Amino acid sequence: MIAVDTNILVYSHRSDSPFHVAAKELIESLRTQSAPWVIPWPCIHEFVAIVTHPRIFKVPTPLATSFACVDAWLAGGNLHLITESDGYFAKLRRLATAAQLQGPRIHDARIAALCLHHGVRELWSADRDFSAFPQLKVRNPLVKR
Numbered sequence: 347m348i349a350v351d352t353n354i355l356v357y358s359h360r361s362d363s364p365f366h367v368a369a370k371e372l373i374e375s376l377r378t379q380s381a382p383w384v385i386p387w388p389c390i391h392e393f394v395a396i397v398t399h400p401r402i403f404k405v406p407t408p409l410a411t412s413f414a415c416v417d418a419w420l421a422g423g424n425l426h427l428i429t430e431s432d433g434y435f436a437k438l439r440r441l442a443t444a445a446q447l448q449g450p451r452i453h454d455a456r457i458a459a460l461c462l463h464h465g466v467r468e469l470w471s472a473d474r475d476f477s478a479f480p481q482l483k484v485r486n487p488l489v490k491r
Contacts, residue, residue, distance in 0.1 A: 348376065349384045349428070349461045351471035352392040354487070359397055359407065359415050365472070365488050372470070372487050377422035386460040387429045388453065390416060428464045437463050445478040458482050 350373070357369035376383040393416070397407040407415075419425050438459040441447075447455050458479040461469050468483045469476060476484040 349466040
């Protein structure tokens with residue numbers, strides 16, 4: 347199962363992103379295939395917060411449009427939103443402790459722990475901070491190999 351991080355979601359949504367076309371194609375390929383894919387709930391929250399933020403975008407996405415975007419992803423029928431459940435906190439503790447994280451880096455550990463907790467085989471992200479978690483395969487699908 348593939349998980350998608352916030353930055354790929356933002357790029358796919360915002361036509362003013364230099365990565366928009368490639369990211370949109372990636373999301374559409376996931377949405378239209380039969381295999382399940384996942385987005386961690388914290389990434390949904392972060393997506394809505396970023397695309398609607400007037401200090402990030404000169405013309406932010408209207409709130410209703412950001413929710414409609416998430417609805418469109420869910421309409422494919424194969425997207426699952428993953429969240430914390432029994433056993434998650436132990437994974438978070440192990441990851442954060444092993445990487446000696448603090449402050450905002452705990453958010454990355456949260457995403458990594460959710461992915462590992464739910465058996466995600468690969469996280470798609472443009473964020474290099476996930477290299478702190480060697481247990482999770484992370485790939486930037488926007489970079490040619």
